[in-house]
Amino acid sequence: MHKGIATVCLSGTLEDKLNAAAAAGFGGVEIFENDLIASAWSPEQVREHCDRLGLSIDLYQPFRDFDSADPDTVRRNLRRAERKFDVMRRLGTDTMLVCSSVSADAVDDDELLAEQLRALAERAGEHGMHIAYEALAWGRVVDTWERSWEVVRRADHPALGLCLDSFHVLSRAQSGGTSIDGIAQIPADKLFFLQLADAPHLNMDVLQWSRHHRLFPGQGSFELAAFTSAVLATGYDGPLSLEVFNDVYRQAEPGRAAVDAMRSLVALEESLGREPAPASPPELTGYAFTELAVSSAADHQVARALAAMGFAHVGQHRSKPVQLWQQGNARVLLNSGTDQATAVSALAVDTVDPAASAARAEAFLAPKVPRTRGAAEADLSVVAAPDGTSVFFCRTAAAEDGWMSDFILTGANSHALAGLSHIDHVALAQPFDYFDEATLFYRAVLGLAPWHDAEFAAPFGLVRNRALTDARGLVRIALHGTVLRRGDWAPGVPDPQHIAFASDDIFASARAMRARGAPLLSIPDNYYDDLEARLELAPDLLAALRECQVLYDRDDDGEFFHFHTEVLGDRVFFEVVQRVGDYSGYGVANAPIRMAAHRAARQA
Numbered sequence: 334m335h336k337g338i339a340t341v342c343l344s345g346t347l348e349d350k351l352n353a354a355a356a357a358g359f360g361g362v363e364i365f366e367n368d369l370i371a372s373a374w375s376p377e378q379v380r381e382h383c384d385r386l387g388l389s390i391d392l393y394q395p396f397r398d399f400d401s402a403d404p405d406t407v408r409r410n411l412r413r414a415e416r417k418f419d420v421m422r423r424l425g426t427d428t429m430l431v432c433s434s435v436s437a438d439a440v441d442d443d444e445l446l447a448e449q450l451r452a453l454a455e456r457a458g459e460h461g462m463h464i465a466y467e468a469l470a471w472g473r474v475v476d477t478w479e480r481s482w483e484v485v486r487r488a489d490h491p492a493l494g495l496c497l498d499s500f501h502v503l504s505r506a507q508s509g510g511t512s513i514d515g516i517a518q519i520p521a522d523k524l525f526f527l528q529l530a531d532a533p534h535l536n537m538d539v540l541q542w543s544r545h546h547r548l549f550p551g552q553g554s555f556e557l558a559a560f561t562s563a564v565l566a567t568g569y570d571g572p573l574s575l576e577v578f579n580d581v582y583r584q585a586e587p588g589r590a591a592v593d594a595m596r597s598l599v600a601l602e603e604s605l606g607r608e609p610a611p612a613s614p615p616e617l618t619g620y621a622f623t624e625l626a627v628s629s630a631a632d633h634q635v636a637r638a639l640a641a642m643g644f645a646h647v648g649q650h651r652s653k654p655v656q657l658w659q660q661g662n663a664r665v666l667l668n669s670g671t672d673q674a675t676a677v678s679a680l681a682v683d684t685v686d687p688a689a690s691a692a693r694a695e696a697f698l699a700p701k702v703p704r705t706r707g708a709a710e711a712d713l714s715v716v717a718a719p720d721g722t723s724v725f726f727c728r729t730a731a732a733e734d735g736w737m738s739d740f741i742l743t744g745a746n747s748h749a750l751a752g753l754s755h756i757d758h759v760a761l762a763q764p765f766d767y768f769d770e771a772t773l774f775y776r777a778v779l780g781l782a783p784w785h786d787a788e789f790a791a792p793f794g795l796v797r798n799r800a801l802t803d804a805r806g807l808v809r810i811a812l813h814g815t816v817l818r819r820g821d822w823a824p825g826v827p828d829p830q831h832i833a834f835a836s837d838d839i840f841a842s843a844r845a846m847r848a849r850g851a852p853l854l855s856i857p858d859n860y861y862d863d864l865e866a867r868l869e870l871a872p873d874l875l876a877a878l879r880e881c882q883v884l885y886d887r888d889d890d891g892e893f894f895h896f897h898t899e900v901l902g903d904r905v906f907f908e909v910v911q912r913v914g915d916y917s918g919y920g921v922a923n924a925p926i927r928m929a930a931h932r933a934a935r936q937a
């Protein structure tokens with residue numbers, strides 16, 4: 334389908350926005366008048382530039398509050414509209430957006446409102462143009478799509494139709510004010526335009542919600558696929574046009590934001606099952622490995638910690654300063670060949686079809702990471718996640734030509750000295766500005782689904798957590814970040830990252846690691862006193878938790894046990910977890926305890 338984007342979604346001047354939209358592969362744009370008025374280009378020059386870029390101008394939005402109880406205001410608005418039809422002719426566009434009025438003098442009479450819109454449509458028709466009428470959720474009188482349809486139906490003019498905007502419809506539907514049920518019955522020739530935006534569920538003033546928090550489809554919680562399907566069921570075949578007002582995207586580099594936006598439409602089309610969509614995500618079977626870039630100073634520190642946790646140095650890369658450490662099926666690469674401070678530099682997922690995974694990543698515009706590779710080394714596909722972490726597609730089971738054959742085995746044994754079996758999850762702090770982009774990236778590229786969302790009060794600020802996982806829970810990625818960053822007081826671990834390993838006997842793992850001298854994190858006694866008060870744990874269990882410094886959580890599905898190492902380098906630590914029953918969370922309730930404990934450990 335024809336994909337468009339409103340200029341309000343992107344940062345910069347009109348020229349910046351058009352160039353970014355075209356580079357990301359959009360076929361059209363909606364131009365908001367302010368962008369044109371501030372442009373040094375004449376409407377003809379804008380049109381020529383769009384032609385050169387292969388962009389159509391699908392819609393022009395020149396003004397608000399058209400209708401009025403005051404006849405003189407209506408007369409002036411009609412005169413102004415005539416001038417704008419002229420601008421639209423010069424731009425080469427034929428659809429004008431008119432939103433329902435938010436003004437105190439908005440017409441509160443469907444018949445009169447229909448008459449005023451008919452007068453506008455009559456003039457538009459004379460210029461070969463159309464009016465798309467849109468109900469704003471906070472419109473003074475018309476605030477649902479049903480009411481806007483009633484008015485358009487009454488006006489009964491061929492040059493007047495509807496613009497549906499998913500935000501207005503779905504935000505109102507959340508509070509029960511409207512529903513998508515009747516949309517499919519709108520005649521296609523009366524549906525002139527479709528604007529798409531997602532949003533997180535928030536309980537706040539709808540105008541503020543719309544102006545600051547809209548998101549690209551797939552980044553929020555709205556049912557965009559159901560909404561869009563209802564619209565397409567009418568027979569609508571106009572543009573799918575993104576209209577996202579968002580504080581981050583309005584400041585972000587427009588080229589990158591436009592790619593993110595395009596990714597959201599490709600994903601939406603896939604969920605509609607209409608287009609020749611990218612092949613569905615190949616099944617993931619777990620983590621092949623996680624790679625840490627280690628600074629030379631921390632190099633030995635991380636290796637020592639892994640050894641004390643029961644890992645063995647089982648392999649050395651043939652051509653790079655990279656070590657493979659392994660315990661059970663948990664594999665960690667230590668790469669000392671970068672100049673980076675110690676950090677998670679790559680995730681490698683095991684997929685049943687690495688080539689198909691890579692093709693899917695390409696279809697979703699994931700940036701490829703160029704690699705150097707020695708003779709006879711595995712040809713691995715790598716893309717960059719929004720925070721810069723490399724994502725590899727591997728198939729560890731394919732022993733002959735798999736990634737592990739790039740390593741010369743040391744002969745060390747990888748049996749589970751401390752009971753670790755595999756990587757349970759990887760947790761990555763996200764820069765605030767990339768949080769939503771990262772959600773969509775992992776959702777689209779890896780086919781993960783957003784799972785647990787949580788916000789919690791931590792010692793150094795509110796933290797937002799979002800975990801994404803595949804259907805079987807074999808690849809879990811936990812994203813987190815501060816909701817707001819202010820000032821430079823930074824006593825916590827800056828942008829922490831951790832790798833969590835699974836154990837099926839957490840106490841045995843903790844004891845084994847302690848005996849081997851692992852740098853495990855101490856937990857305050859207060860925590861265990863509170864656990865006892867809250868959860869009435871059996872005395873033996875509580876004693877074991879306290880002795881082993883293990884944190885505990887439970888919910889209706891099961892129980893969760895976990896403990897952590899101290900921070901290695903500036904920001905990385907390890908976690909060991911045990912899931913019991915169907916517990917699928919991450920012990921978020923304990924995160925503030927862990928953060929305070931990391932701070933205390935650094936001061937000690």
Ligand SMILES: O=C(O)c1ccc(O)c(O)c1
Nearest residue numbers: 432467469498543544576
């Ligand atoms: O926030 C607004 O004013 C506004 C303007 C135009 C739209 O299409 C819309 O959905 C909202």
Ligand SMILES: [Mg+2]
Nearest residue numbers: 467498528576
């Ligand atoms: Mg809109």
